[in-house]
Amino acid sequence: MRRSILFLALVVVLTAAACGSSTAAATPTGTATPTGTAAPTATPTLTATATESSAPASPGPTSTAPADADAAGIVWLCKPGLADNPCTGDLSTTIIDSEGKETVVPAQPAKDPPIDCFYIYPTVSQQMRVNADLSIDPEELSVARYQVAPFSQVCNVYAPIYPQLTVNASSSGGISANSIQIAYEGVRAAFADYMANYNHGRGIVFIGHSQGAEVLTGLIHNEVHPQ
Numbered sequence: 001m002r003r004s005i006l007f008l009a010l011v012v013v014l015t016a017a018a019c020g021s022s023t024a025a026a027t028p029t030g031t032a033t034p035t036g037t038a039a040p041t042a043t044p045t046l047t048a049t050a051t052e053s054s055a056p057a058s059p060g061p062t063s064t065a066p067a068d069a070d071a072a073g074i075v076w077l078c079k080p081g082l083a084d085n086p087c088t089g090d091l092s093t094t095i096i097d098s099e100g101k102e103t104v105v106p107a108q109p110a111k112d113p114p115i116d117c118f119y120i121y122p123t124v125s126q127q128m129r130v131n132a133d134l135s136i137d138p139e140e141l142s143v144a145r146y147q148v149a150p151f152s153q154v155c156n157v158y159a160p161i162y163p164q165l166t167v168n169a170s171s172s173g174g175i176s177a178n179s180i181q182i183a184y185e186g187v188r189a190a191f192a193d194y195m196a197n198y199n200h201g202r203g204i205v206f207i208g209h210s211q212g213a214e215v216l217t218g219l220i221h222n223e224v225h226p227q
Contacts, residue, residue: 008128012130017188018152038112040134042043044185064196066134066135068136069134070193070197071197072189072192072193072197073189074160074161074190074193075111075136075160075161076158076159076160076161076190077121077136077140077141077144077159077160077161078119078148078149078157078158078159079157079159079198080156080158080160081179086141086144086145086149087109087144087145087148087149087151087152087157087159088109088149089145089149090108091107091108091109091149091150091152091153092104092105092107093105093107093150093156094104107150107153107156108153109152109153110152110153110154110155113152113154113155113156114155114200114202115154115156115202115203115204115205116155116156116157116158116199116202116203116204116205117148117151117155117156117158117204117205117206117207118129118158118159118191118194118204118205118206118207118216119144119148119151119157119158119159119207119208119212119213120159120160120162120187120207120208120211120212120213120216121140121143121144121147121148121159121164121165121172121208121209121212122143122147122208122209122210122211122212122213123164123165123166123170123210123211124139124140124142124143124164124167125139125140125164125166125167126139126166126167126168127166127168128166128168129166129168129169130165130166130168130169130174130175130176130179131163131164131165131169131182131183132162132163132164132166133163134162134163135161140161144159148207149211151205151207155205156202158194158198160186160187160190160191160193160194162183162186162187162190162215163181163182163183163186164183164186164211164212165179165183165211183211183215184215184218184219187215187219188219188222191219191223192223206219206220206224208213
């Protein structure tokens with residue numbers, strides 16, 4: 001993985017305006033950012049807020065991949081060719097000027113964009129566990145539609161489902177070094193799958209928000225541009 005590739009390493013906090021839209025996105029109910037954490041380094045050493053005993057245990061590796069996983073066992077929230085891709089629907093936006101006049105601006109995904117976007121979503125999972133499983137829940141679909149779908153106008157969006165630290169983990173103080181490592185390794189495995197099977201030498205823009213940005217910071221340091 002540590003080889004020369006053409007990429008744009010950008011970890012950004014997203015708004016709909018990032019792709020030229022003037023409509024601000026609303027934050028989904030119940031989102032939270034894990035407290036007391038930092039981005040993984042060469043060996044993720046994020047600070048845990050409490051022991052695992054204060055919340056449901058994090059899941060370990062599973063022997064059976066989800067039915068919607070690809071050949072490498074990765075579940076993709078957004079990827080070119082998916083039948084129900086939340087990142088490639090109607091991208092039209094409504095612009096409201098200073099006088100309250102509304103103008104609908106039509107937009108569609110690019111047919112042959114020159115680059116890819118690798119997106120890791122923020123803390124949205126409402127599952128009652130420390131690390132989310134790989135189910136595609138309404139929260140992930142919603143955040144993909146309003147947060148990263150506009151980027152489909154300029155890039156192919158790849159967004160894996162990963163075992164993120166859930167809202168419950170953050171609120172219950174159940175985050176540990178092990179649960180942080182599980183979330184990071186899920187993203188690392190998805191990126192390895194992407195590079196091996198989907199990238200084909202294309203430029204990459206890394207996009208993350210909240211927990212997603214923290215994990216991407218570690219991924220870029222470890223896998224893309226080690227220092």
